[in-house]
Amino acid sequence: MASAAEEGREAAGGSWEAALRRMLPSGAPLPDEEQLDYSIAIGYDFPPGPRDALEREALDIHGAPVSTTAVDDCAHALPGGPRFNRRGSGDPPRRAQAERARSSSVACVPAESDGGAFRSGPRTSSARGTGSFSGSPRRLRPEGVTCGAEKDPEEDLAGGTVAPASARERKRGVCFRCGKGNILKEREACLVCDARYCRNCVLKAMGSMPEGRKCVSCIGRPIDESKRSVLGKCSKMLSKLCSPLEIRQVMKAERECAANQLRPEQLVVNGRPLRQEELDEVLGCSMPPQKLRPGRYWYDKDSGLWGKEGEKPDRIITSKLNIGGKLQADASNGNTQVYINGREITKLELKVLKLANVQCPRDTHFWVYDDGSYEEEGQNNIRGKIWEKASTRLICSLFKLPTPPENPPGSKEDISAFSVRSVPEYLEQKRVQKLLLLGLEGSGTSTIFKQAKYLYENPFSAEEMQNMKLMIQSSLYRYLSTLLEARERFEDEVLEGKQSGSLQSKIPTNGLGGTGAQKHNQCAYSINQRLRHFSDWLLQIMAMGDLDAFFPAATREYAPVVEEAWKHPAIQETYKRKNELPFLPDVASYFLDRAVEISSNEYEPTQEDILYVEGITQCNGLAFIEFSLDDRSQTSQPYAEKFDCPHPQTKYQLIRVNSKGLNEGCKLLEMFEDVRAIIFCVSLSDYDQMWPRSSGKLCNKMMASKDLFESVVSHPSIRETPFVLLLNKYDAFEEKISRVPLTVCEWFADFSPVKARDSNQSLANHAYYYIAVKFKDLYASISNRKLFVFQMKARERNTVDEAFKYIQEVLKWDDVKDENVYGILDESIYSTEFSSSPYLK
Ligand SMILES: Nc1nc2c(ncn2[C@@H]2O[C@H](COP(=O)(O)OP(=O)(O)OP(=O)(O)O)[C@@H](O)[C@H]2O)c(=O)[nH]1
Numbered sequence: 097m098a099s100a101a102e103e104g105r106e107a108a109g110g111s112w113e114a115a116l117r118r119m120l121p122s123g124a125p126l127p128d129e130e131q132l133d134y135s136i137a138i139g140y141d142f143p144p145g146p147r148d149a150l151e152r153e154a155l156d157i158h159g160a161p162v163s164t165t166a167v168d169d170c171a172h173a174l175p176g177g178p179r180f181n182r183r184g185s186g187d188p189p190r191r192a193q194a195e196r197a198r199s200s201s202v203a204c205v206p207a208e209s210d211g212g213a214f215r216s217g218p219r220t221s222s223a224r225g226t227g228s229f230s231g232s233p234r235r236l237r238p239e240g241v242t243c244g245a246e247k248d249p250e251e252d253l254a255g256g257t258v259a260p261a262s263a264r265e266r267k268r269g270v271c272f273r274c275g276k277g278n279i280l281k282e283r284e285a286c287l288v289c290d291a292r293y294c295r296n297c298v299l300k301a302m303g304s305m306p307e308g309r310k311c312v313s314c315i316g317r318p319i320d321e322s323k324r325s326v327l328g329k330c331s332k333m334l335s336k337l338c339s340p341l342e343i344r345q346v347m348k349a350e351r352e353c354a355a356n357q358l359r360p361e362q363l364v365v366n367g368r369p370l371r372q373e374e375l376d377e378v379l380g381c382s383m384p385p386q387k388l389r390p391g392r393y394w395y396d397k398d399s400g401l402w403g404k405e406g407e408k409p410d411r412i413i414t415s416k417l418n419i420g421g422k423l424q425a426d427a428s429n430g431n432t433q434v435y436i437n438g439r440e441i442t443k444l445e446l447k448v449l450k451l452a453n454v455q456c457p458r459d460t461h462f463w464v465y466d467d468g469s470y471e472e473e474g475q476n477n478i479r480g481k482i483w484e485k486a487s488t489r490l491i492c493s494l495f496k497l498p499t500p501p502e503n504p505p506g507s508k509e510d511i512s513a514f515s516v517r518s519v520p521e522y523l524e525q526k527r528v529q530k531l532l533l534l535g536l537e538g539s540g541t542s543t544i545f546k547q548a549k550y551l552y553e554n555p556f557s558a559e560e561m562q563n564m565k566l567m568i569q570s571s572l573y574r575y576l577s578t579l580l581e582a583r584e585r586f587e588d589e590v591l592e593g594k595q596s597g598s599l600q601s602k603i604p605t606n607g608l609g610g611t612g613a614q615k616h617n618q619c620a621y622s623i624n625q626r627l628r629h630f631s632d633w634l635l636q637i638m639a640m641g642d643l644d645a646f647f648p649a650a651t652r653e654y655a656p657v658v659e660e661a662w663k664h665p666a667i668q669e670t671y672k673r674k675n676e677l678p679f680l681p682d683v684a685s686y687f688l689d690r691a692v693e694i695s696s697n698e699y700e701p702t703q704e705d706i707l708y709v710e711g712i713t714q715c716n717g718l719a720f721i722e723f724s725l726d727d728r729s730q731t732s733q734p735y736a737e738k739f740d741c742p743h744p745q746t747k748y749q750l751i752r753v754n755s756k757g758l759n760e761g762c763k764l765l766e767m768f769e770d771v772r773a774i775i776f777c778v779s780l781s782d783y784d785q786m787w788p789r790s791s792g793k794l795c796n797k798m799m800a801s802k803d804l805f806e807s808v809v810s811h812p813s814i815r816e817t818p819f820v821l822l823l824n825k826y827d828a829f830e831e832k833i834s835r836v837p838l839t840v841c842e843w844f845a846d847f848s849p850v851k852a853r854d855s856n857q858s859l860a861n862h863a864y865y866y867i868a869v870k871f872k873d874l875y876a877s878i879s880n881r882k883l884f885v886f887q888m889k890a891r892e893r894n895t896v897d898e899a900f901k902y903i904q905e906v907l908k909w910d911d912v913k914d915e916n917v918y919g920i921l922d923e924s925i926y927s928t929e930f931s932s933s934p935y936l937k
C-alpha cells in the first residue's frame with residue numbers, strides 16, 4: 097500500500113489527505129491513518145497522463161511481475177496473468193489486478209487493498225470517488241454458504257502475512273503485522289504465540305480462523321495454556337469486524353477444534369500421564385471434570401472423588417473410569433491417618449465426616465462408593481450414606497468440599513441423562529470424515545458442493561440466497577467486461593491490420609477510434625460512442641477491483657445498457673470467438689440473455705441459476721458442509737443395498753478448496769493431513785480450452801488440470817489418502833467430442849477414434865475411458881495406491897449423489913483394504929464400464 101500511496105501522492109501532485117478528501121462526500125471524516133490500507137481510491141483520481149505512465153511501468157503485457165505492491169500481492173496467487181491485455185505499451189495494473197480478482201468469483205483479494213474474506217469499512221470511501229457511473233457505495237461483505245468456514249487461501253499461503261519471530265518481541269501496543277503502535281487501541285492476540293494485531297491486520301494475519309484466533313502460521317499448534325480461559329470468548333474488536341454468524345462459527349471452532357483441546361500428556365492422574373483414550377474417556381463420561389486444565393490430579397475411581405495432587409477433593413466425577421495410575425495414600429497430602437479407598441484424607445474432610453456423625457478414629461480405613469454409601473474395610477456392612485443428609489451437604493458446601501449431584505446423570509430420575517448430553521464436540525469431530533474437494537478452476541467443484549447442499553444439507557438459507565443473487569448479478573458485469581475487453585482487443589487487431597495494409601494511403605489512426613479518421617476505424621468489432629463510454633467506465637471499475645462496491649447497487653440502473661451491449665453486433669461477433677476467451681465461461685450467455693430480468697430487485701435465482709453461477713460465495717475460498725448419507729435419496733438405494741452402507745451416523749465434512757488455494761506447491765494440503773479422501777475434479781470438456789499458467793502463458797486447460805493433479809498426488813501429506821477422480825461435465829464432453837477431436841490436447845495425441853468404431857462404443861464413451869486410463873497411469877507412476885475414477889455430470893443432481901455413495905464405498909473398502917477387498921470394489925465399479933474398453937489394463 098505504501099508504495100501505491102506514494103505513487104499516488106506524487107502523481108496527484110498533492111497530499112493523500114487532499115486526494116482522499118476530494119473523493120469523500122463533503123464533511124465526511126478521513127479514515128484514521130491505520131486504516132489507510134487502501135491505495136485504490138488515491139489511484140483512481142489520477143490525471144490521465146501520469147497514471148498511464150505509472151501503469152505502463154507497473155505491468156508488462158504478458159503478466160510479468162508488476163511493481164505495484166497490491167498487484168504483486170495478487171500476482172503470485174493466481175494462475176492467470178493479466179486478462180485485460182491492453183494494446184501496445186502495457187496493461188493498467190489495476191485492471192489486471194481486477195481481472196485476477198474476478199477470475200472465478202473474486203477469490204483473490206489483494207492483501208494490501210482488501211481484507212480477503214473480511215472487508216472493513218474504509219474501503220467504501222474508496223468507492224465513492226469512482227466517477228460518473230458510480231452507484232451507491234454499498235459495500236457488501238461476501239458471506240457465504242458456510243460463512244466463517246470459508247477463507248481466502250491466498251493470504252494464508254502468502255507467508256508474508258505473519259510477522260517474523262523477531263517482530264513479536266516488539267512492545268505492547270505495536271501491531272505485529274504493520275508495526276504501527278497505539279497503546280490505547282485494542283489488539284487481538286494469537287492464542288498460540290501472542291502476536292498482537294490491529295483491526296486492519298487481524299483478519300489478514302489470522303485468515304478465516306478455522307481454529308479461532310491464531311496467526312495463520314500457528315494453525316494446528318496448541319494454544320498457550322494461559323489463554324485457555326478466553327477460548328470462545330469473543331473480543332469487542334472481532335465482533336466489530338465480523339458478522340454475528342461468523343463470530344459464532346469462529347468461537348465455536350476455537351472452543352471445539354481438536355488442536356485447542358488438552359493433550360493427554362498434559363493431564364497426570366494418580367502419577368501417570370493419560371493416554372489419548374483415557375482422555376477421551378474422562379472427557380466423554382457423563383460427569384466430566386469441568387474446565388479441566390493441564391496439571392496433576394488424583395482420582396478415586398470407586399467414589400468418583402477428584403482433586404488436584406496434594407489437595408483436598410475438588411469434585412466428584414463419574415466413577416469407575418479406567419484412567420491414570422493407582423490412587424496413592426498421599427494423593428491429597430492428608431495427615432489424618434483416616435483413609436478413604438486407600439487415600440489418607442485431609443483434615444477438612446475428617447472434620448466434615450465428624451460433623452456428619454461418621455465414626456472415624458485413627459487408622460480407620462473406609463470404602464466409599466459413588467452413591468456415598470460407606471463401610472469399613474473388611475466389614476462388609478454398609479454403615480450409611482455420607483452425603484445423604486441435607487445438613488451434611490450444606491456443611492460440605494460451606495467447606496468447599498464436593499458432593500455428588502442428587503440426580504446423577506444416568507440415574508432413573510435424571511431423564512435427560514445421556515439422551516441430551518452430547519459427546520464433547522472434538523470427540524464427535526473424530527467421527528467426521530473429511531473429504532477434500534479440489535480441482536482446477538471451472539472443473540465443477542462449486543457445482544458439486546452446491547448439489548451436496550441440496551442433496552444432504554439444508555438448502556440455501558435466505559441469506560445465502562441473497563448472496564447467490566448478488567453473485568449472479570455481479571457475474572453479468574464480469575462476463576460483459578470480459579467481452580468488452582476482448583472486443584477492444586479484436587478491434588485493435590483488425591484496425592492495426594487495416595492500417596499496416598494501407599500504410600501507403602497514410603490513414604491516421606490512434607487505436608482508440610476517436611479521431612477524424614473515425615470512419616476508417618470501423619470494423620465488425622466497433623461500437624458506438626455511448627457504449628464505448630460505458631465500456632471504458634465498466635472496464636475501469638473492473639480494473640479497480642471494485643465491482644462488489646458498485647453492484648448490485650448499479651445493477652438495475654445499468655441493466656438496459658448491459659442488455660444493449662450484449663445484443664450489439666460487435667459483442668455478438670466477439671462472443672463467436674469465445675474459445676479464445678479463457679475466462680468467459682459457457683454460462684455467460686445463459687445469464688447475459690436474461691440481463692434485465694436478473695438485474696431487477698425482484699429477481700430470485702432458480703435452482704438452475706444457482707448451479708450455473710460459478711462459485712459458492714463471492715469470496716469463493718474455502719467452504720465446507722457437513723452431512724451424513726443416511727438420509728439417502730432413491731438414487732442411492734441400489735448402492736446402499738449393494739454395499740451395505742456403513743453406520744448411518746458417519747458424518748462427512750465436504751471441504752471445497754478453490755484451485756487458487758493450491759498454488760505454491762499445494763501448501764494448503766498440509767493443513768488437511770487428516771482428510772479421509774481427496775476428491776479431485778477434472779472437467780472432461782476442457783481438452784480444447786486454453787488456460788493461463790502462472791507465467792501468464794496460455795496452455796491447454798486439460799494439461800493444466802493434469803499438472804495440478806500431479807502436484808496434488810505427489811504431495812507428501814496425502815500420500816496415504818484414498819484418491820477419487822471425478823471426471824466431470826460428461827454432457828458437455830459428449831457434445832464436444834464429435835466437433836473437436838480429442839487429439840487437440842497434446843496429452844491425448846495418440847487417441848484413436850478408429851478403435852471406438854471397432855469396439856462399438858460411442859466415441860464419447862471410448863474417449864472417456866481413454867482419458868480415465870491416462871489419469872490412472874499417471875497416478876500409478878506417482879503412487880502405489882489405486883485411483884478411483886467416477887464419471888459424472890455435476891449439473892445432474894443424481895450423478896452427484898451417486899458419486900458420494902461411491903466415495904463412501906471407497907472409504908469403507910479403504911478401512912478393510914488389508915483384507916484385500918480392493919479388487920472387489922474395483923470390479924464392481926469398473927467392470928461394466930472398463931471391460932468393454934480397449935484401454936482397460
Ligand atoms: N455442462 C456442464 N457444466 C457444468 C457441469 N458441472 C459444472 N458445470 C458448470 O461449469 C461452470 C464452472 O463450474 P464450477 O462448479 O463453478 O467450477 P469450480 O470448480 O467451482 O471452479 P471455480 O469456482 O471457478 O474454481 C459452472 O457454470 C457450472 O454450472 C457439468 O457437469 N456439465
Ligand SMILES: [Mg+2]
Nearest residue numbers: 538542710711
Ligand atoms: Mg466455480
